[in-house]
Amino acid sequence: MTQVDFFKISAARREGIQRVARELQPGRRVALSTHINADGDGCGSEAGLARLLAQRGMAVHIVNPTPWPDLFDFLLADDVEDRSADGGDALKEIDLLIVLDISDVRRLGAIAERVRSLTVPRVVIDHHIASDDRAGDVILTDTTACATGELVYDLARELGFEITPRIAKSLYSAILTDTGAFRFSNTTPRSHAIAADLLAAGVDPEEMYQRIYASAPAGRVRLLAEVLQTLGVDEHKGLAWLSMSAGALDQYHVRQEDLDGIVEHARSIAGTRMAVFFRDLGHGKVKASFRSTGGVDVNAFARRFGGGGHARASGALIPGTLDDVRERVLAEARQLL
Secondary structure (H helix, E strand, O other): OOOOOOOOOHHHHHHHHHHHHHOOOOOOOOEOOOOOOOOHHHHHHHHHHHHHHHHOOOOOEEOOOOOOOOOHHHHOOEEEEEEEOHHHHHHHHOOOEEEEEOHHHHHHHHHHHHHHHOOOOOOEEEEEEEEOOEOOOOOOEEOOOOOHHHHHHHHHHHOOOOHHHHHHHHHHHHHHHHHHOOOOOOHHHHHHHHHHHHHHHHOOOHHHOOOOOOOOOOOEEEEHHHHHOOOEEEEEOOOEEEEOOOOOHHHHOOHHHHHOOOOHHHOOEEEEEEEEEEEEOOOEEEEEEEEEEEOHHHHHHHHOHHEEEEEEEEEEEEEEEEHHHHHHHHHHHHHHH
């Protein structure tokens, strides 16, 4: 049987890493950022990269457009500075910006315009389909990567950084969450090989499961019970959807990150080809999260509504009331399916 080198990377990925490496100069002051409502991949990639760059003598801090999620507080420590509360002011006097897990500058929310106006080098490390309004001009991107954390891992290996236990825990969080605990279609032999290497570097898989998947507040379970009551299914089209009313987060005393994975309950129904989770944001806009199985490209579908993401996991922010948006999206989904 032929031995496969799962750690070998493509020439294009190596060239991207070298482009980024030229910007990683000792002494530089660096800000790291990711998309609004940061997830495990964004947070894990930031925390891991912050510690890697510190090894090169760079002063690093994080500035996200929305607060760091409580769920991933365990990735922060006294060696990683989070200045998200300072907003755009945290981008003053930096020498380099690195944006992780998005290419589209618009997904930087409240700090997007400040980022556009920066004159320092702006680096993008991402695994999504390229945007026409990128957040930077030095690009390391590969849609075949299971997570942005995979690209940060490759950067560390290629440039000879030490993957310490804290870095390993951060990158494992990124890969674990973006693959749905190694259940989604972006799970590859390579992602398992990287996970094994991170376990060898000091990650405790049971601890990671407990922290990420077994520490939900009671309010999340109560919210889930309410949302599941809204389940709609079109068995003929292979379409399933869930909805959440405005104000539910406050009602159940939960946060944005507690919604992660809810859409999977709709996707788990037998015969479902597309699942949608509609969340009423309460100010004339609805967040629609799309998931698919089989050959349905929800990235292309989300782009109809100004959104995007991956072929099997995407989202869009759509103006209108919950009822109107749901009716319009489901009509187009039925037509597509």
